[in-house]
Amino acid sequence: MRTAVLARTRVAIVVAAVLASGALGAEHYARLIAPYYAIAARCIAAPRPWTVTDLRVVDDDRSPGIVLRLQGAVRATPSDTAVAATTVSRMHVGAVIETPLVLWTVLALWPVSTPRMRWRLLAAGIPLWVALEILATVVPLLGPLAAASAVLAGAADPLTLWDHWSRFLETGGRFALPLAAGMLLAASARMSARRVAGDDVTVQQRR
Amino acid sequence: MDARARKVHRTQATAPGAPLLRAAAFPIRFFVLFAVLACASEAVRGGPGETAWVQHLFLQPTAALINALEPGEHAVVAGRAIASQTSMLRVTRGCEGTELLLLLFGAILAYPAGLLIKTRGLIAGVALAYGLGIARLLALHYPLSSAPHAWEALHGLVLPALPLALIALYFMSWSAAAAATTGAHGGAR
Numbered sequence: 001m002r003t004a005v006l007a008r009t010r011v012a013i014v015v016a017a018v019l020a021s022g023a024l025g026a027e028h029y030a031r032l033i034a035p036y037y038a039i040a041a042r043c044i045a046a047p048r049p050w051t052v053t054d055l056r057v058v059d060d061d062r063s064p065g066i067v068l069r070l071q072g073a074v075r076a077t078p079s080d081t082a083v084a085a086t087t088v089s090r091m092h093v094g095a096v097i098e099t100p101l102v103l104w105t106v107l108a109l110w111p112v113s114t115p116r117m118r119w120r121l122l123a124a125g126i127p128l129w130v131a132l133e134i135l136a137t138v139v140p141l142l143g144p145l146a147a148a149s150a151v152l153a154g155a156a157d158p159l160t161l162w163d164h165w166s167r168f169l170e171t172g173g174r175f176a177l178p179l180a181a182g183m184l185l186a187a188s189a190r191m192s193a194r195r196v197a198g199d200d201v202t203v204q205q206r207r
Numbered sequence: 208m209d210a211r212a213r214k215v216h217r218t219q220a221t222a223p224g225a226p227l228l229r230a231a232a233f234p235i236r237f238f239v240l241f242a243v244l245a246c247a248s249e250a251v252r253g254g255p256g257e258t259a260w261v262q263h264l265f266l267q268p269t270a271a272l273i274n275a276l277e278p279g280e281h282a283v284v285a286g287r288a289i290a291s292q293t294s295m296l297r298v299t300r301g302c303e304g305t306e307l308l309l310l311l312f313g314a315i316l317a318y319p320a321g322l323l324i325k326t327r328g329l330i331a332g333v334a335l336a337y338g339l340g341i342a343r344l345l346a347l348h349y350p351l352s353s354a355p356h357a358w359e360a361l362h363g364l365v366l367p368a369l370p371l372a373l374i375a376l377y378f379m380s381w382s383a384a385a386a387a388t389t390g391a392h393g394g395a396r
Contacts, residue, residue: 001318003281004383005244007379008379008380010374011375011376011379012372014377015375017366019365019369019372021365021366022364022368023361023363023365026363026364030353047276050376063359065362065363066359091362092359092362092363094359094363094364094365094367095363095364097364098364098367098368101364101368102368119236166298167249168242168245168246168249170299170300170306171245171248171249171300171305171306171308171309172241172245172305172306172309173241173242173245175306175310175367175368175371176237176238176241176242176309176310176313177238179234179237179240180234180235180237180241181234183233183234183237184231184234184235184261187230187233187234188230188231188233190230191230206242
């Protein structure tokens with residue numbers, strides 16, 4: 001019982017520290033990782049009639065605060081050279097840092113038996129973090145380009161799968177996705193560690 | 208070893224991924240349930256029921272609390288916004304507190320516990336999530352009028368994530384109690 005209370009207290013302290021550091025460091029994090037977002041966005045846009053003209057952290061001109069802003073150009077078809085529409089999409093830097101904060105908090109707090117397992121779990125989290133950044137930040141920023149393409153193609157309802165994904169993220173998916181992914185990674189890391197431990201025991205018995 | 212026991216033994220022996228599936232069951236169930244609930248919530252969004260839900264359950268109590276705390280504010284609900292003398296708080300998707308309820312329902316329904324334990328957990332959890340939703344709207348209203356730069360940090364990260372962290376702590380307490388109760392009753396799930 002006391003152990004459970006101590007565990008919850010530890011979680012509460014870590015969460016408070018993470019929130020404080022996130023609130024203070026959101027802008028710096030967004031500035032640091034913006035080049036990665038730009039590369040990822042341009043890779044996704046390349047086979048489509050889209051051009052990511054600019055992606056940077058700026059002061060929002062519509063509301064108080066700082067946003068990650070993506071400016072894009074949309075052509076009617078991939079072979080066209082003329083720009084048919086331009087788009088601007090914004091995401092508050094606080095929202096940008098939410099997904100990585102949740103993921104790394106889960107991986108940092110997940111109960112493991114040894115520090116070595118903790119480091120292995122955190123290392124395994126890096127590719128997951130890289131992938132989640134695209135799903136949670138780059139894809140929503142590209143949503144308006146998809147909507148513009150749909151309008152140019154004559155779609156009556158320009159609500160695209162990209163928009164549905166953005167709405168899912170805004171309805172709590174931004175938290176549910178890294179929570180589930182982090183727990184899944186931690187569970188699989190624990191099982192693989194047990195399997196390795198089991199193999200060690202088998203080898204020792206054979207000797 | 209009787210026939211049934213042999214069958215179970217054989218199944219366990221031929222399914223090396225079974226422990227991994229068991230360990231992964233909760234996060235997968237949680238995410239699938241959350242996704243289903245989020246899609247259902249999205250399907251009714253913008254309809255008269257959803258607007259009434261947000262206005263009556265979240266916006267009007269918040270406006271009433273603002274007026275009770277500061278009668279000079281004259282806060283009123285205008286569509287999906289709380290308008291007062293000093294600010295206009297537009298409550299968009301994800302700000303009204305619905306996602307807290309969806310995450311809570313997803314987590315509790317996915318957890319392997321009895322129906323009664325889950326029902327108790329949901330009742331207390333919904334009350335907590337509702338209170339946190341109202342508190343979040345109040346906490347968004349005051350900095351918007353008095354400290355716009357603090358509002359950015361609060362709106363962007365702290366106020367979405369802090370209620371979620373409190374819900375997560377509640378879930379940890381509930382699941383620990385549920386596991387203890389289930390264990391005390393001989394593992395009946």
